[in-house]
Amino acid sequence: MREKSLLSEAKQIQLATDLIKLGARLQVLEANTELSRERLVRLYKEIKGVSPPKGMLPYSEDWFTSWQPNVHSSLFINIYNFIIKHTNIYPIDAIIKSYKLYLEHIEINRLQRVLSLTRAWTLVRFLESKVLRVIPCTKCKGNFIVHSLEIHSNHVCGLCNIPSRAGKTKKKVA
Template sequence: MKVKSILSEGKQIQLATELVRLGARLQVLEVSTTLSRERLVKLYKEVKGVSPPKGMLPYSEDWFTGWQPNMHSSLFINIYNYITQYTNVRDIDAIIKSYQLYLEHIEVNHLQCILSFTRAWTLVRFVESKVLSVTSCVKCTGNFLVHSLDIQSNHVCGLCHVPSRAGKTKRAAAQKAKEAQEVEIREACAV
């Protein structure tokens, strides 16, 4: 018969609750805690008020190398690397702390959150398994994510060499139109 510690189970529930609040998918909870799937589903429903989403986790290292996702992913992985290098925080706790700092940075700078917790967790796994790696930009010396098999000797990041279509999404166009309309209204009111 397996003996369960109430304290360790409480810590696992607390960890799972934190992961759910950060947006982790059920598969991440299963890997990161020792709780049964049934308990995790119940906990997810209790915390979020809805059943956990079904389906596979996003699995494509290419997503992390697109222009905007790369900027956010690189920010996150640099935070993660700093935390693991200079503190005693490891494993899922390091991912949680790094993601919380990422979210704070996004909020303070009024940016759109591109990187979900599940993608951040997947990113760490990709870096640890050497599918993706971090390399320095030759212009700004910042550290950015790249495919591990790419030639990295003369890497120029997406901030130093912005793609021609960067930021030209429907949302950006709508925001620009809204700002132009607000300017017109202000000018009309000033007359």
């Protein structure tokens, strides 16, 4: 039986801590660390002061293709793809760094955060499994997310084709 390295365990705890602080759900922690579920739950409680949310991840690929989530998801995935292309880091570390840059962009521009870390992680998984894909907009040439099974090729992104009701939420009207 292989003896556990203290340094390796410390790195796993640091990774889990970073993910928890960014709002990752327990399933994300389990998939990306070698720590036991019990240790992850204890760590989550210690950091957040509450038990982790229970239940399955409720996200479908359709969420990523609706207007506002698509804009935010496309921003995140472009950052992620740049980091993956130009660095030699693990994908989970690229997700963390990309998500931090996404949050920085949202804060600087005083935008509402639409994408959670768990959704960002799910997005990467959907792209890896080819459920979703990234394609260039025919107008601005920027890359954005679409369903892999969409047939037509003249895709226009949500920034070039803003829906007439965009930004007119009940919250803003009130």
